[in-house]
Amino acid sequence: MRARRERALAVAQRLGADGVLAADVSTVAWLTGFETDIESGPSPFALPPLAVVTPDGPPLLVVSEDDAPRIPDDCRACLYAGGTVEELDPVGGAIRALELATDGRMLASEPSFLSTTLASVLRIVDATAELRLVRAVKDPDEIDLLQAAVELCDVGQAEARAHVLPGISEIELWARVRGAMEQAAGGRIPVLADLASGPRTAETGGAPGLRVLTDGDLVICDLVPRLQGYWGDSCATLEVGEPAASARSKHRLVADALERGIEAVRPGVVAGDLDQLVRAGLDYPHHTGHGLGTSWHEEPRVVPGGRTRLEPGMALALEPGVYDGDGGVRLEQVVVVTEGGCTILSNHSLEL
Known part of the structure; x- marks a missing residue:
């Protein structure tokens, strides 16, 4: 410090x-x-x-x-x-x-x-x-703290994936997810989240509610826990039952965009250029990514026209998405910029 x-x-x-x-x-x-x-x-x-x-x-x-x-x-x-x-x-x-x-x-x-x-x-x-x-350039101890927070995200995503079943409500699923993260953390922690299913995913997400999951639903699960002052972030999109062809198509578009972004992250890249690269061919209404640290949204902001140049030590959450009348898909991973590219901190499944 x-x-x-x-x-x-x-x-x-x-x-x-x-x-x-x-x-x-x-x-x-x-x-x-x-x-x-x-x-x-x-x-x-x-x-x-x-x-x-x-x-x-x-x-x-x-x-x-x-x-x-x-x-x-x-x-x-x-x-x-x-x-x-x-x-x-x-x-x-x-x-x-x-x-x-x-x-x-x-x-x-x-x-x-x-x-x-x-x-x-x-x-x-x-x-x-x-x-x-x-603040955007993290010290090594900060990266360790971010890694620990992101590992809580991994725990929560695994719990969500295990219980995305017909008949469970969003709020019941959320109780399981939050409980698993707090059990892993050893106590109460602040957590922000999108946990939305079915037609609600077309609106990019939202807080968990009373809607009951049914076969064919998409579920956006975006988890943002704070541990020891630092925020993790992750997003997966899950399918209740067997994924439909339209869901698989959207998922592939988003997964490809996320992969493009991660491969492009390196020192000197301008945030706005990274946004343009990831956003190409997609039309989502939110940022492509953002910094993480003691705030859950900080520099660098990966948005159209973003002027910040990436530097080693910057932590980024990249989260492209696709949203239409049949529902939405968003995927998110956290990376840290290194001298030669980036290191991925996230380790949760990105499969439907």
Whole structure:
């Protein structure tokens, strides 16, 4: 993590700042290891965490007292009152803590993640774009964490494949899939997902519902679990019963597109060019791919016109698809850019 902090401080130095004020929760996690609870939503007792990183010492987290037990060992904290029997004032508490933590220094920050009230007491320069790009290149320990998260995806995909049967509902299937991933993780984890069947697959996916699977259904299973602060991602399309000829045809188109993309990944490739190569002959309404890390969608964005050049250490989830009135097919694998091409982290079946 020290190397990540040094790279962030180099950004601050180039911008004439004394340090970094991380305001995007994904950047906070990247610099400190402090994870935000995504399931409870915005807290009524506290603002999102902030982190001050300077050359002078360990990072300083600005969080409520409720979060004190979760502060990493190599970080300090500037705390304010959280859940209390007194009158709640998370904004005022955060401002006072932030003023102490920043001590009037000019800091490179991410102002779009700060309220105008907080920003008004700070001296900041916008480093959002620069920090996103340095976050995109992963250190070796980050790649290990991504691999572990992707292995949870493999567990979930295997569980889905084992239970895609007529008579099971989407939500029942999802309960099995999530349970298998959490069993493998050893506890509760945040998980995002598309798990949609039949005609719902034509709309690219969606959250699991009460629809019951029947013979001939396609099922899109896109799993995005977070483990130790890093997100995995994977997608398979499954068939209930024997695949129809139309499903096999769509599946082959998507599998070929994914293979084209993986073969083309190497340093220097422009994200928009990669999108064009994979998208050729297909007409899907979403991105071709995206970066993975402490956010489940980050740079590089593989979209039309994307300008980021791939570099060794970047992690990409590539996910082309085909969607029509008979249903949709999407396949996704995670790769890491290497000096000579890429390494595939995913190991789940892509068969129908």
